[in-house]
Amino acid sequence: MKIICTRQNLVQGVSTSQRGVSAKSPMPILSGILLSAKGNTLTLEATDLEMGIQCTIPCNVQEEGSIVLPAKYFGEIVRRLPDSPIQIESAEGENAIIHYGQSEIAINGFSADEFPVFSNPQGNTSFTMPEEELKEYLRQVLFATSSDENRPVFTGILLEISNGILRLVATDTHRLALREENLSNDLEDISVIIPGKALNELSRVIGDPDKNITISIGDNQVIFIMEDTKLISRLIEGQFPNYRQVIPQGYKTRIKLKTKEFFESVERASLLARVGTQVVRLAIEEDKVIISANTEVGRIHEEVPCYLSGETMQIAFNALYLIDALRSIGGESIHIDMSGPLSPGILRTVDSANYLSLVLPVRTS
Template identity: 45%
Template sequence: MKIYCSKDALLTGVNTVQKAVSNKNTLPVLQGILIKAENNTLIFEATDMEIGIRCSVTAQIEREGVIVLPARLFSEIVRKLPDATIEIEQRDDSINIHYYQSDIVLKGFDPDEFPLLPDLYDAVSFNLPISLFKTMIRQTVFACAVEENRPVVFTGTLLQIEGSNIRLVATDTHRLAYRISEIENPEDLKFYGVIPAKTMSEIYRLLKDEDEILTIRFNQSQISFQFGSVHLLSRLIDGQFPNYKQVIPQSCQSKVFIASKTFSDSVERASLLARDSIHANIVRLSLEKENLWIAQASEVGKISEQMDIKMEGTEVKVAFNAKFLLDVLKVIDSEEIIIELSGPYGPGIIRPIDDPNYLYLVLPVRTS
């Protein structure tokens, strides 16, 4: 291999695939990035056997070749290279990085030991606007479970395609985020699979607004996402996702209309004191006619805030984990939200006032 390319091109390739590099696998080659030079293109690949990412950049290829380089060291070297034309030449199991009058020699791994990203067999595909899918991921993926002791199905997001609808649903059993959108589905494709949260977060990170169309391909065990020069392949989580429709209340006892930012700012202030209380990060809401009170007291102090609201239904007092409220308020773009409550112990529903396609369910906290 002998190639010439810019630092920016190398940086693009490294930054795109590095999150798929395995940090835990004992196989040294999986801690590397495969680099392949062919047809005036430099291809980068990385995988941890659960997610794989491929990216291609333009380069001047004088001699084709392939090698696997240690990801962490190579990425650090690339970041510190000067803004100049970089020459990379492979010599057996090493590469020589040449710039100006300087050289860096870096040992690599045997590319024959690197597991290449497989092609999806018996796969079907459809296209989706990137801006739509980014919004759907942003409004759901944060509700996935992060604890390793939870059933693995809760660490992923359900993707469901049915008719002209696409849904993303995420839950950690304490809360649930649900988003539905309309898509073009002329072939009436159907899909029901749970995608790891890591995969969804990576897709969100890599999707660029200038890339307009996302192509999704899937079979029974894997799913791939293609956009621009990036190809991401992921396994699907094996397991039955809970029946989310069953837990979403169809009615409520109290309905509150409130400004999103006003509510978010108040919850955030109350949470500062809640962190030091015996009920960690809990804020208490009290709904009384045209007022909403947020209160919290701890050893370091107390807070009580009153907000004007519009309310329908019965008065109620309820407590929630402040983080669970703030997480959803960060992803709702509407200036006003609706909070639906079914008593002090029933699940609460938060919706944007101008978007019927999104809802967030959160369970209250029982306090003495």
């Protein structure tokens, strides 16, 4: 293999593909990036066998070939190279020489023959949407996934298509986030669970307002296809909980308040609530919400104006869960619906019905 490319393109390719590198695999080759030169492009791939990322960059291919280089060292080297044409060449072995200006670096790697094959899923469900929109949807639900690997279903996001409506749902059993959007009506109904880790990495590489992303779903894999990047992930096996059952259809108490004002007040209360139980209390009155926390560090009492529909009440929430929900919701004003001190709080923006965030209350004495 022998190629010449710009430092800028190489940094982009390495930074993107490096997100797929395995951190703890017993297979040394999975700590590397596969470089494959063909035609007038260089393809960089990395995988941990659960998720893989492939990025293609333009380059001058003088001799086609491939090699696997250790991601950690190769990435650090590339990012520190001068801004000049970079030549990479490797013979029929397991090392490569990086030429830049009058200097060179030799780096040991692995044979490309040992690297796992990057396959595409076979499936009939495929749709395209703007990158910017998908990034926003993921931002609104990813926070509600669980990090407990003993319950893999809760570490993922449910992607559901039903009657032409796309739904993304996440829950860790203490909170839930749901985003829905209309799609084409000719899509088949489908329900799959995509690992939160893969979608978190995807959210870091998408977001261009002028580009689209294609999502193709197979029997046990999903692939996200962008202009110069592909991300493939295994699906999580198991049954996602019936999220519809936990979303109340009515309310006894509804408050409308300014999102930013309420968020900042809860955030201040959380500074004290983090010591101990992480609980903030809400006392909902006719024209205001009283936010309070009382711990060994001190106490806080704030009042935020609101419009009340229904009954006055008192309820308590985990401060950090409430902050996450408020941070993700957006919008100038929100509704919070409740049916009692032991029922979930449902947060929605006033001007949109496409998103909701559910937070379970905390039982207090």
